[in-house]
Amino acid sequence: MNDSNLVEVADLSFSRSGRQIFSGVNLSIPRGKITAIMGPSGTGKTTLLKLMGGQLTPDAGTVHIAERNVHRLSRPELFRMRRRMGMLFQSGALFSDLSVFENVAFPLRVHTDLPESMIRDLTLIKLQAVGLRGANHLMPSELSGGMTRRVALARAIALDPDLIMYDEPFVGQDPISMGVLVKLIRQLNQAFDMTAVVVSHDIKETLTIADYVYVISDGRVMAKGTPDELATEQDPRVSQFVHGEPDGPVPFHYPTHTSFRNDMLKGSDTGKRGRS
Amino acid sequence: MMHQLSRLGGVTLKTLESLGRSVIFLVMGLRLPVRGGLKLLLAQIHFIGVLSLPIVVVSGTFIGMVLALQGYVVLVGFSAEEALGQMVAMSLLRELAPVVTALLFAGRAGSALTAEIGLMKATEQLTSMEMIGVDPLKRVIAPRLWAGFISLPVLTVFFSVVGILGGYLVGVDWLGVYSGSFWSTMQSSVMFTDDILNGMLKSVVFALVVTWIAVFQGYDLEPTSEGISRATTRTVVYGSLAVLGLDFILTALMFGDI
Numbered sequence: 455m456n457d458s459n460l461v462e463v464a465d466l467s468f469s470r471s472g473r474q475i476f477s478g479v480n481l482s483i484p485r486g487k488i489t490a491i492m493g494p495s496g497t498g499k500t501t502l503l504k505l506m507g508g509q510l511t512p513d514a515g516t517v518h519i520a521e522r523n524v525h526r527l528s529r530p531e532l533f534r535m536r537r538r539m540g541m542l543f544q545s546g547a548l549f550s551d552l553s554v555f556e557n558v559a560f561p562l563r564v565h566t567d568l569p570e571s572m573i574r575d576l577t578l579i580k581l582q583a584v585g586l587r588g589a590n591h592l593m594p595s596e597l598s599g600g601m602t603r604r605v606a607l608a609r610a611i612a613l614d615p616d617l618i619m620y621d622e623p624f625v626g627q628d629p630i631s632m633g634v635l636v637k638l639i640r641q642l643n644q645a646f647d648m649t650a651v652v653v654s655h656d657i658k659e660t661l662t663i664a665d666y667v668y669v670i671s672d673g674r675v676m677a678k679g680t681p682d683e684l685a686t687e688q689d690p691r692v693s694q695f696v697h698g699e700p701d702g703p704v705p706f707h708y709p710t711h712t713s714f715r716n717d718m719l720k721g722s723d724t725g726k727r728g729r730s
Numbered sequence: 731m732m733h734q735l736s737r738l739g740g741v742t743l744k745t746l747e748s749l750g751r752s753v754i755f756l757v758m759g760l761r762l763p764v765r766g767g768l769k770l771l772l773a774q775i776h777f778i779g780v781l782s783l784p785i786v787v788v789s790g791t792f793i794g795m796v797l798a799l800q801g802y803v804v805l806v807g808f809s810a811e812e813a814l815g816q817m818v819a820m821s822l823l824r825e826l827a828p829v830v831t832a833l834l835f836a837g838r839a840g841s842a843l844t845a846e847i848g849l850m851k852a853t854e855q856l857t858s859m860e861m862i863g864v865d866p867l868k869r870v871i872a873p874r875l876w877a878g879f880i881s882l883p884v885l886t887v888f889f890s891v892v893g894i895l896g897g898y899l900v901g902v903d904w905l906g907v908y909s910g911s912f913w914s915t916m917q918s919s920v921m922f923t924d925d926i927l928n929g930m931l932k933s934v935v936f937a938l939v940v941t942w943i944a945v946f947q948g949y950d951l952e953p954t955s956e957g958i959s960r961a962t963t964r965t966v967v968y969g970s971l972a973v974l975g976l977d978f979i980l981t982a983l984m985f986g987d988i
Binding site: 564609 | 763765766849850853854855857858859860861862863864865869
C-alpha cells in the first residue's frame with residue numbers, strides 16, 4: 455500500500471437487489487488532493503461513497519482509509535474513524551430541529567469538551583468560511599438549496615477532517631451558488647490540506663477543481679487520469695461522457711428485454727410493480 | 731400450490747427477519763449517550779409525555795363520567811349505588827386506565843414518533859449523524875424509547891386520577907350518591923397490590939411494546955412518503971392490537987385464578 459494515498463479501494467464488488475453495481479473496482483485517493491469520481495447517473499457513485507464511509511459492506515474487496523480496513527472495524531472504531539471524515543450530502547441532510555448555528559456546532563458539542571465560548575467562535579469561523587455567519591440564527595427550513603449545501607459544508611468541516619467526501623455538490627445549484635461551492639472546495643483543499651473526493655456528473659465544474667479523475671461506468675473504472683488527459687481520451691465511452699453526447703456507447707435507455715414496438719402492442723400489463 | 735407455499739415461506743422468513751431485526755434494534759437502542767443523555771431524555775419526555783397530557787386528561791375525565799353514569803343506572807336497580815366509587819375505581823385501575831391510555835398513546839405519541847424518525851431517515855439526517863461519528867441508536871432512538879417507557883405509566887396514573895374525579899362529579903354532584911360512601915367503598919375494596927400494582931404492571935408492559943413498535947417502525951421504514959404513511963398506520967394498528975391482546979393475557983394471568 456502506498457503511504458501517499460489516504461484511501462485505497464481494491465477489487466471492490468457490490469450488488470444490490472440482484473443488480474451488480476461494482477465488479478472489481480480499484481482506485482486510490484492521494485492525500486491532500488482533490489479526486490473526482492465521475493460517471494453517468496445510476497452508476498453507483500453515491501454507493502461508492504457509502505462503501506468508503508462504512509455504511510454499506512461490499513460483497514468482495516476492501517476499502518482502506520489511513521491503512522485501516524473500514525469494513526473490519528468494530529462499530530465504535532468505525533464511529534471514531536468517521537470523526538476524521540466529513541461528508542457533504544446531496545440533500546444537505548441538516549438536522550431540521552436545530553438552527554444553522556446548532557447544526558454546525560453539533561459535531562463540536564458531541565465530540566469535544568470545549569467551553570461554550572470556544573464552540574461559539576469555532577462555529578462562527580466555519581460559517582464565515584462559507585459566507586453564512588449572518589444566517590446563523592435561521593432554521594434549515596428557511597434556507598435556499600444553495601445555502602443548505604453551504605451550511606452542510608460548514609458542518610462537515612467543523613472538526614477539520616482529514617478526508618471530505620462531496621456527494622453531487624453542484625446538483626440543482628444556480629450559477630452563483632455553483633461558483634461559490636467550486637471556490638470553497640478548492641480553498642478548503644488548499645488552506646487545510648484536506649483530501650477531497652468529489653462525486654459528480656457536472657463535468658465542467660468538476661474538471662476545473664479536480665487533480666485526478668476516475669470515470670466509472672458499468673460497475674468498473676472506465677478511465678482515469680488528470681483532467682487534461684481525460685479531455686483528450688480516445689475511448690468513445692469516455693469521450694461521450696466528457697463531451698456530453700446524448701447517445702453513444704453508453705446507452706441513453708435503461709436496459710430492457712423487449713423492444714419498444716412489442717411493449718406498445720402488449721397492452722397494459724407492464725409497470726405493475728409497486729404499491730401492494 | 732407450490733407458488734402459494736413458496737409465498738407463505740417468503741412471508742414467514744420476512745416476518746422472522748423483521749422480528750430479529752427489531753430485537754437487535756431494541757437491545758442496541760437502550761443505551762443512552764453518556765454525554766447529554768439526560769437532557770435528550772427530558773426533551774423527549776416533554777414531547778411524548780407532557781404534550782400527551784391534555785388528550786389523556788380529557789379522555790380520562792369523560793370515561794370516568796360515563797362509567798359513573800352507566801354504573802349508577804345498573805347499581806340503583808339493586809339499591810347498591812353506594813358501591814359506585816368501588817366500581818369506578820376498580821374498572822379504571824384494573825382495565826380502562828392502562829388500556830385506554832396505551833391506545834391514546836399509540837395514536838398520539840406513537841404515530842408522531844414513527845413519522846419523526848421516518849422523516850429523519852428519509853431526509854438522510856440519520857445517515858449524516860452516522861457520518862459525523864454519532865450513533866443514531868444512542869442519540870435519537872434511546873431517548874425516545876426510555877421517554878416512552880417512563881411517560882406511559884405516569885400518564886396512566888393521571889388517567890386514573892382524573893377518571894375517578896370525573897366519576898365523583900357525575901355520581902356525587904349530579905346523581906346524588908352520598909360522598910362518604912363513594913370514597914369509603916373505594917377505600918375498603920381497592921387493594922394496592924391486586925388493583926393498583928397490577929394495573930401499573932400492565933401499563934409498563936404496554937409502554938414497552940407500544941414504544942418499541944413505534945420507534946422500530948420509524949427506523950425500519952422504506953424512506954419514501956408512501957413508506958412513512960404505511961409505517962405510521964402500522965404503528966397505530968400493531969400497537970393497538972398488541973395492547974388489546976396483551977391485556978387479555980395479562981388479565982388472565984393476574985385475575986384468572988379467581
